[in-house]
Amino acid sequence: MDGLLTVADFEAPAAEALDPVHYDYFAGGARDEITVRANTSAFARIRLRPRVLRGRGTPRLATTVLGQPASMPVLLAPTAFHRLAHPEAERATARAAARAGTVLVAAMLSTVAIEDIAAEARKVAADPVLWFQLYLQRDMGFTEAVVRRAEAAGVRALVVTADSPALGHHERNDRNGFHDLPPGMRCENLRELRADEPGHVRQVDLSPDLSWAHVARLRALTDLPILLKGVLHPEDARIAADEGVDGIVVSNHGGRQLDTALASVEALPAVVDAVAGRLPVLLDGGIRRGTDVVKALAYGACAVAVGRPVVWGLTVGGEDGVTRVLDILRDETAHTLMLCGCGTPAEVSRDLVLAGPPC
Ligand SMILES: Cc1cc2nc3c(=O)[nH]c(=O)nc-3n(C[C@H](O)[C@H](O)[C@H](O)COP(=O)(O)O)c2cc1C
Numbered sequence: 254m255d256g257l258l259t260v261a262d263f264e265a266p267a268a269e270a271l272d273p274v275h276y277d278y279f280a281g282g283a284r285d286e287i288t289v290r291a292n293t294s295a296f297a298r299i300r301l302r303p304r305v306l307r308g309r310g311t312p313r314l315a316t317t318v319l320g321q322p323a324s325m326p327v328l329l330a331p332t333a334f335h336r337l338a339h340p341e342a343e344r345a346t347a348r349a350a351a352r353a354g355t356v357l358v359a360a361m362l363s364t365v366a367i368e369d370i371a372a373e374a375r376k377v378a379a380d381p382v383l384w385f386q387l388y389l390q391r392d393m394g395f396t397e398a399v400v401r402r403a404e405a406a407g408v409r410a411l412v413v414t415a416d417s418p419a420l421g422h423h424e425r426n427d428r429n430g431f432h433d434l435p436p437g438m439r440c441e442n443l444r445e446l447r448a449d450e451p452g453h454v455r456q457v458d459l460s461p462d463l464s465w466a467h468v469a470r471l472r473a474l475t476d477l478p479i480l481l482k483g484v485l486h487p488e489d490a491r492i493a494a495d496e497g498v499d500g501i502v503v504s505n506h507g508g509r510q511l512d513t514a515l516a517s518v519e520a521l522p523a524v525v526d527a528v529a530g531r532l533p534v535l536l537d538g539g540i541r542r543g544t545d546v547v548k549a550l551a552y553g554a555c556a557v558a559v560g561r562p563v564v565w566g567l568t569v570g571g572e573d574g575v576t577r578v579l580d581i582l583r584d585e586t587a588h589t590l591m592l593c594g595c596g597t598p599a600e601v602s603r604d605l606v607l608a609g610p611p612c
């Protein structure tokens with residue numbers, strides 16, 4: 254990994270190492286991929302307005318999210334199918350996240366079971382913080398079985414993906430004929446749920462029938478904190494707060510669902526204003542630099558999550574590759590905080606950003 258200095262540097266060697274069909278699955282997005290590009294270009298248009306001479310010393314990045322500790326305000330977003338990237342799959346990702354002391358949001362559609370992900374994290378950290386991403390199923394028995402498994406594995410929050418009433422339409426996958434995992438790989442959290450197709454991704458029901466009533470049923474089913482992922486509209490954020498949700502993840506699913514949806518950082522300020530401090534707000538989509546992290550904090554996010562960069566790190570170097578990606582983001586975030594005159598993530602305020610034409 255010598256010579257890989259930035260998060261962006263990991264994509265080309267990952268593309269080189271991966272089966273091109275799998276690279277396209279990871280890199281791609283919905284339709285014309287306009288939102289995929291918007292997520293990063295929107296960060297480039299925001300400019301930082303630093304403070305000087307505040308004597309804050311070396312920044313301390315440690316923070317809490319939902320009262321849970323994270324060594325930095327950068328989490329690992331849920332991404333499916335890590336075995337396509339590396340034979341150690343989510344085991345390697347879990348060790349890297351735990352070693353870094355930050356939160357791994359394990360995907361429901363992981364290729365390693367949630368119990369094994371948790372066990373792996375515990376090999377390297379005494380009390381790793383693991384959350385579980387859930388696609389709510391209309392069959393609440395199915396939902397409950399998955400939730401109980403995640404609870405028993407020790408996860409400390411559920412992240413319900415709300416932006417997927419249907420699969421995103423990825424034309425790269427259509428052109429490549431990629432619709433299933435290759436033989437020998439399966440969704441290990443689904444393997445006991447239906448005897449006819451154990452672990453098959455087809456078991457997952459993404460449905461336009463889902464509504465706030467399903468969130469309420471989940472709320473009644475578990476004491477775990479529930480975050481809603483994929484919120485872009487401030488009105489939905491306000492409803493979420495009224496419905497007893499514990500946190501919001503502003504996200505457009507990395508541009509993989511509704512193409513031409515606004516960039517996640519464009520959606521952030523209105524969502525933060527709508528919840529008015531009632532709930533913590535996180536963001537994912539397009540985070541590639543420490544400056545992106547600080548811009549999201551400035552608009553009021555308490556933390557951000559990264560998706561594709563983790564997959565590229567995993568592909569290139571397994572656990573060490575993910576560790577390197579997280580270290581780069583940590584160093585850049587600390588440096589940016591220092592140059593902005595901030596000593597902690599909590600000191601980053603909205604007056605530090607200005608939206609405008611590209612630099
Ligand atoms: C390959 C891949 C798989 C993903 N799988 C899931 C998933 O199973 N569940 C989910 O809620 N989000 C999923 N996401 C979306 C991420 O959680 C996150 O919203 C997005 O990747 C953030 O954008 P970024 O890749 O620009 O960091 C996936 C994203 C990618 C790139």
Ligand SMILES: O=C(O)C(=O)c1ccccc1
Nearest residue numbers: 333362420454457506509
């Ligand atoms: O790839 C994704 O973004 C994702 O969330 C997903 C959804 C259904 C099946 C596999 C992955």
